[in-house]
Amino acid sequence: MFLSARTLLYDRLRLAISVGGMAFAVVLVLLLRGIMDGTVEKSTTYIDNVGADVFVAREGVKNMALSVSAVPEELVSELAALPGVTQASGVVRVTVTVSEGDRRQPGDLVGYEPGSGLGGPWKVTAGQPPASAGEAALDSVLASRLHVGVGDRVAIGGRDFVITGLTGDTTSIAGKLVFITLADAQILLQSPNVVSFVLLKIANPADAPSVAESILAEFDDTQALTRAEISGNDRDMLGELFLAPINVMSTIGFMVGLAVIALTMYTVTSERLRDFGVLKAIGAPQGFLLRTVMSQATVLGVAGFTVGLVAAILVGPVVVRFVPDIGVKVNWEPSVVTLAAVVGMSLLGAVVPVMRIIRVDPLLVFRR
Amino acid sequence: MSSPLVVHDVSKSFGSGDSTVRAVDRVSFQVEEGEVVVIIGPSGCGKTTLLSMLGCLLRPTSGEISILGEEVTGLSERRRARFRLRHIGFVFQSFNLISALNATENVEIALNLAGVAGTAARRRVSGLFDLLELTPRATMRPNDMSGGEQQRLAIARALANRPDIILADEPTASLDSHAGRVVMELMQSAVRAGETKSLIVVTHDMRILDVANRVLAMEDGVVREVDAATIRQAQANQAGAPGL
Ligand SMILES: Nc1ncnc2c1ncn2[C@@H]1O[C@H](COP(=O)(O)OP(=O)(O)OP(=O)(O)O)[C@@H](O)[C@H]1O
Ligand SMILES: [Mg+2]
Numbered sequence: 001m002f003l004s005a006r007t008l009l010y011d012r013l014r015l016a017i018s019v020g021g022m023a024f025a026v027v028l029v030l031l032l033r034g035i036m037d038g039t040v041e042k043s044t045t046y047i048d049n050v051g052a053d054v055f056v057a058r059e060g061v062k063n064m065a066l067s068v069s070a071v072p073e074e075l076v077s078e079l080a081a082l083p084g085v086t087q088a089s090g091v092v093r094v095t096v097t098v099s100e101g102d103r104r105q106p107g108d109l110v111g112y113e114p115g116s117g118l119g120g121p122w123k124v125t126a127g128q129p130p131a132s133a134g135e136a137a138l139d140s141v142l143a144s145r146l147h148v149g150v151g152d153r154v155a156i157g158g159r160d161f162v163i164t165g166l167t168g169d170t171t172s173i174a175g176k177l178v179f180i181t182l183a184d185a186q187i188l189l190q191s192p193n194v195v196s197f198v199l200l201k202i203a204n205p206a207d208a209p210s211v212a213e214s215i216l217a218e219f220d221d222t223q224a225l226t227r228a229e230i231s232g233n234d235r236d237m238l239g240e241l242f243l244a245p246i247n248v249m250s251t252i253g254f255m256v257g258l259a260v261i262a263l264t265m266y267t268v269t270s271e272r273l274r275d276f277g278v279l280k281a282i283g284a285p286q287g288f289l290l291r292t293v294m295s296q297a298t299v300l301g302v303a304g305f306t307v308g309l310v311a312a313i314l315v316g317p318v319v320v321r322f323v324p325d326i327g328v329k330v331n332w333e334p335s336v337v338t339l340a341a342v343v344g345m346s347l348l349g350a351v352v353p354v355m356r357i358i359r360v361d362p363l364l365v366f367r368r
Numbered sequence: 369m370s371s372p373l374v375v376h377d378v379s380k381s382f383g384s385g386d387s388t389v390r391a392v393d394r395v396s397f398q399v400e401e402g403e404v405v406v407i408i409g410p411s412g413c414g415k416t417t418l419l420s421m422l423g424c425l426l427r428p429t430s431g432e433i434s435i436l437g438e439e440v441t442g443l444s445e446r447r448r449a450r451f452r453l454r455h456i457g458f459v460f461q462s463f464n465l466i467s468a469l470n471a472t473e474n475v476e477i478a479l480n481l482a483g484v485a486g487t488a489a490r491r492r493v494s495g496l497f498d499l500l501e502l503t504p505r506a507t508m509r510p511n512d513m514s515g516g517e518q519q520r521l522a523i524a525r526a527l528a529n530r531p532d533i534i535l536a537d538e539p540t541a542s543l544d545s546h547a548g549r550v551v552m553e554l555m556q557s558a559v560r561a562g563e564t565k566s567l568i569v570v571t572h573d574m575r576i577l578d579v580a581n582r583v584l585a586m587e588d589g590v591v592r593e594v595d596a597a598t599i600r601q602a603q604a605n606q607a608g609a610p611g612l
Pocket of ligand 1: 382383390409410411412413414415416417418
């Protein structure tokens with residue numbers, strides 16, 4: 001099909017603009033979708049990395065994000081005694097304000113038992129995790145926003161803490177994590193002997209679902225979820241929040257792409273209508289002419305998609321560097337869906353040109 | 369062996385009622401193998417309309433046209449397109465080359481459409497370019513070529529699939545007299561070389577009569593056969609340049 005290629009290459013500037021326009025639409029859609037996927041994935045960083053296999057909460061609580069849970073602290077030792085449970089640890093989770101002077105930032109507080117080895121930070125980038133009262137480890141992005149480092153003092157929930165360490169992988173759109181001791185957290189909340197969640201480590205992690213089930217059966221007023229369940233619940237909830245704006249933007253992206261392809265194909269075909277008349281006169285079958293136009297449109301679309309996909313993959317990390325709260329993950333499923341949409345757009349964009357070609361009168365060859 | 373082209377009682381009218389134009393009026397003639405036939409006549413007399421019908425691009429209002437023994441007026445659009453591709457070569461006043469393609473590709477596309485590709489196609493193109501003295505222009509775009517070269521390229525495309533008939537509408541009208549002469553001689557030699565069986569040329573250009581075996585004069589849609597020598601003489605007298 002050298003005719004399609006040559007016709008497209010005939011005006012390289014226009015080709016570049018068209019492919020660029022198409023790529024822009026694709027980047028818009030893929031990046032947005034990538035931000036949704038990456039951000040949602042990042043939002044469960046605590047659940048995914050803390051090391052617990054089962055999470056126990058108050059009855060009816062199925063999420064960690066945007067939920068309020070409280071269970072008696074005695075539950076920790078009761079659960080620790082269950083068969084298969086190698087470790088149990090209570091944590092308090094609550095949103096707080098962290099401030100230093102005039103600077104204020106929201107934080108996602110984790111009160112945990114430093115001695116238990118479960119519930120605290122998994123990646124300490126500077127200093128030490130908190131070991132005793134009045135000590136805190138801050139997410140490193142949060143610390144830099146507050147212009148503080150190890151050794152500085154901050155107010156957490158109105159109380160004074162000294163920063164002993166900074167943590168990594170603890171930033172997400174749901175909040176930036178702040179670690180203090182469980183006892184300090186209980187004082188902040190003025191609720192001693194209460195924890196939000198009990199984290200369990202299971203001897204054989206594959207047994208997590210059956211352990212969770214037996215807890216549900218044995219303990220009233222509790223909810224036990226495996227890591228995969230609670231992580232999935234949080235991701236689903238956040239994903240739903242994202243879905244409406246993503247769909248709106250994807251629709252706009254689709255329309256931009258369609259307009260670019262339709263306009264390009266319309267101008268390319270209008271300029272070359274005489275060529276199509278000539279080919280008809282020579283005896284080219286209708287199908288050949290239509291295939292030429294449709295393959296041009298598809299080539300344009302797929303080229304735009306490829307450029308857009310590469311751009312989205314390259315731009316993603318740059319976006320995250322400037323906005324660490326979000327993640328960008330260009331997954332292959334939405335990419336395939338977008339490619340299919342692009343091919344659909346291309347064929348739709350070729351409809352008007354195809355109709356013009358069907359109507360073109362080969363007798364035009366006799367005109368000057 | 370039947371005549372390559374037989375036209376029997378062909379008419380073509382445009383419009384209806386009072387505004388009907390009878391562009392071609394009950395025309396009959398035939399063209400034999402090896403013949404170059406030139407159709408002359410004033411503007412608007414129906415030459416292009418007649419040629420369009422011979423080329424299976426326009427259906428007559430009545431009458432029959434058979435090419436290589438096949439009655440073509442009744443064929444479906446698809447069959448007519450196939451028939452044009454295999455049996456008819458066209459040369460136009462406006463060369464109608466594809467400007468996005470280079471010279472070689474302009475001929476190759478006709479070959480490809482007829483199912484000839486690869487080495488066979490390239491060999492055919494280079495043979496034609498030798499014949500038409502286009503070899504040095506093989507990779508040039510039509511827009512970078514002279515009018516004469518463009519028309520020779522159009523002839524190469526018309527000859528590509530070894531058509532039985534070449535139909536040319538004012539092939540020299542866009543060319544200067546030297547280029548026009550070269551183009552006509554090349555078309556004539558293609559007939560002599562057996563690249564095509566017959567050649568029908570429509571023209572205003574009386575210089576073309578040199579190459580004609582027969583001349584058909586058309587007026588108000590009606591065709592009559594004339595003696596080429598008489599026409600040339602009349603033309604010469606009119607121009608006031610006897611002996612030219
Ligand atoms: N599609 C059409 N609809 C209506 N009338 C037409 C059509 N095509 C041709 N005609 C008319 O038929 C007549 C013959 O036209 P044609 O183009 O065949 O003349 P011609 O001999 O080729 O003229 P020229 O030498 O100027 O090219 C003219 O009166 C023209 O206006
Ligand atoms: Mg004409």
